[in-house]
Amino acid sequence: MLKYQQIAIDIEKYIEEHNLQQRDKLPVLENLMARFNVSKSTITKSLDLLEKKGVVYQVRGSGIFVRRHNREGYISLLSNQGFKKDLEEFNVTSEVVELKVCQPTEEAAYNLNIDQHQEVYYVKRIRYINGQTLCLEESYYNKSSVTYLNREIASESIFHYIQEGLGLKVGFSDIYLHVDKLNEEEAAYLGLKEGDPKLFMESIFHLTNGQPFDFSKVTYNYKHSQFFLQANSHIL
Amino acid sequence: MLKYQQIAIDIEKYIEEHNLQQRDKLPVLENLMARFNVSKSTITKSLDLLEKKGVVYQVRGSGIFVRRHNREGYISLLSNQGFKKDLEEFNVTSEVVELKVCQPTEEAAYNLNIDQHQEVYYVKRIRYINGQTLCLEESYYNKSSVTYLNREIASESIFHYIQEGLGLKVGFSDIYLHVDKLNEEEAAYLGLKEGDPKLFMESIFHLTNGQPFDFSKVTYNYKHSQFFLQANSHIL
DNA sequence: AAGTGGTCTAGACCACAAC
DNA sequence: TTGTGGTCTAGACCACTTG
Structure with a gap:
């Protein structure tokens, strides 16, 4: 240290x-x-x-x-995955809907900066917070970085495994988000109604050497997710 | 420099x-x-x-x-106000709905860390991006920091005025956000329907000396707002 | 004027990556 | 082994705040 x-x-x-x-x-x-x-x-x-x-x-x-923020129950946007372990203060569990090795979609290949014929792990999970649906998550992990994965690992913290189990070092991420309406499938997974609001977040996680290893698309349940973020103006 | x-x-x-x-x-x-x-x-x-x-x-x-992010049309969450001037690449204008000096609500007083009998500027604006409604914004500015404000300034960039005109130095901010459904009033202002999705963001801006000077509540039009964020894991 | 944080330097040594 | 970034030091000097 x-x-x-x-x-x-x-x-x-x-x-x-x-x-x-x-x-x-x-x-x-x-x-x-x-x-x-x-x-x-x-x-x-x-x-x-x-x-x-x-x-x-x-x-x-x-x-x-x-400096402190004074609201409880907000998830840190930056600590969301991989960084900090703020989610520990919440009780987050996961149900694995699907886990397979396959070739990535064009979109996933582009975001992972690989060819479409290179293999990836595809994982679809429902995540729960304090027993309620938090989000529906679809992730693509570059198999040449994340060499192994199974349902047991995916039902726990994949990022914890990537860092501790595989010894990979998470460096930085790009996060894109917007708000929209749930489609029928998403609503079913989250226990909401079609047309209800959703927060949709796409993230690309990179190793410290700059290599992207995870592209994730996450749909949040608007009733059980709220986020906070602390910013500095020291950035010029 | x-x-x-x-x-x-x-x-x-x-x-x-x-x-x-x-x-x-x-x-x-x-x-x-x-x-x-x-x-x-x-x-x-x-x-x-x-x-x-x-x-x-x-x-x-x-x-x-x-390092570059490769998507156009996304607003930086951190550069949103005060920080960076990323909004310059978009054409953002404002219509001032209301501007007055008054006593803050209990909520605003709490977030600005002042007594309720201390005066604030209250500003309600609709902001447009490329000619379409971007958001509805209600802001409370601590009058002992932001000593003067008028409709002309508020129709331009208030943060630019605060920094260049008043010489105040913006330090850091706390940002809270969640997703919900628009109520009737918000829908009317944004040109959407009641029950449509909204991104709701509350921000508390502080000067470099730690004093909060702005508490804002912003409701975004989900059709014309999308955000990005770049994160580092260097944060321990 | 005194207190306190910020910038900048020159250089020693360390840790990781690539060849 | 060499190249390259990261840590750490001791000290000079600067800039802002407070009394």
Whole structure:
């Protein structure tokens, strides 16, 4: 574990254990440098990480402050899959509708940046949150990265398996979303009515080396899904 | 302008001008250090910025590569307001339905972290994208930060005015979203039918010093709005 | 004026990838 | 083995906030 990562974890733990609230002030940089016995840059890197994560905000000339969002039951859009493990605070289970090795659709091949004759795992699942339908998910996993998969794994967390079981490193993702009306099939799977609203999300997940390994199409049950997102303007 | 910001802008410009595509390789660090005549840390900071922004990805032992998303017509969720100026590529105009100084609702006061007797600007707008209804927006601006506002400003970009006209610095935001059905009033404003789907988004914008200055409730027209988001797993 | 965070440097050393 | 990005340091100097 790198120093700056460990320090970030320690600081976050400190915030939770002391139940610090939005706008509470953390010790000053010099203090943190001494406490963790590292250079200024290292502390700064830890704090930048926590800032990116939405845990603190830093104000020049003033201090370092705690940032919290104050709503329960919202799923982090960024922690949705692979990243963070926020879903742990919810009870998410999956029912595997279909699992097979096949050739990808043209759309899936394009998004995975492979030829259509290269094989993929196709997985169709219904996911439940606290016992209610959360979403209907269709995923294509590039078989040259995700070399093995079965129903048992797919009924648990596929991303956990990919990282821990296969040792792959998830890097970044592109997420596209829009709202529409459910068709008959989707409505049936989610226990809703045709024409009801849906949030439709397509995601392309890449390994740290830039290779796409998962293209997923997810239809969310509008009654049991709400999301949050924390943004920074440090992005120029 | 700081060095690392300027370098980030230059690199991004370089990518655009040379029309580099996903997976194209950029010059190596040492090369960039020499070209911009700065230290390694400064280049690294520029690249981290671009990585956060979704413009490049870096692979240890291999190189720095271009990252692009390949879909047109999607609005960046993070650049939505205040951040980036991505909406410039769309033609967004606004019709001001109502603008007044008043006391905030309990909900607005809570989200702005003020007392209910402190005054706010309340603005209700319909926003159009390429001539079609994009969303219905209700916003509360803390009057002690946003000291002045009028219909003319509100018919243009309020965030542009806040930053350039008032000199305020936008720091970070909390965004909450879910999907639901339009009520009669919303449907009328958006030119849709009651019961049609909507994306409903609440945002709380903070200044760099952590003070919330804008609480907004936005209802999107599902036919004319689609969003994208780029995520990194560097977040622990 | 004093306190506090941000930028930038030069250089040592480490970790992963590709040949 | 070499190339390439990542971490970490010590210290100088800068920019913003607060009293």
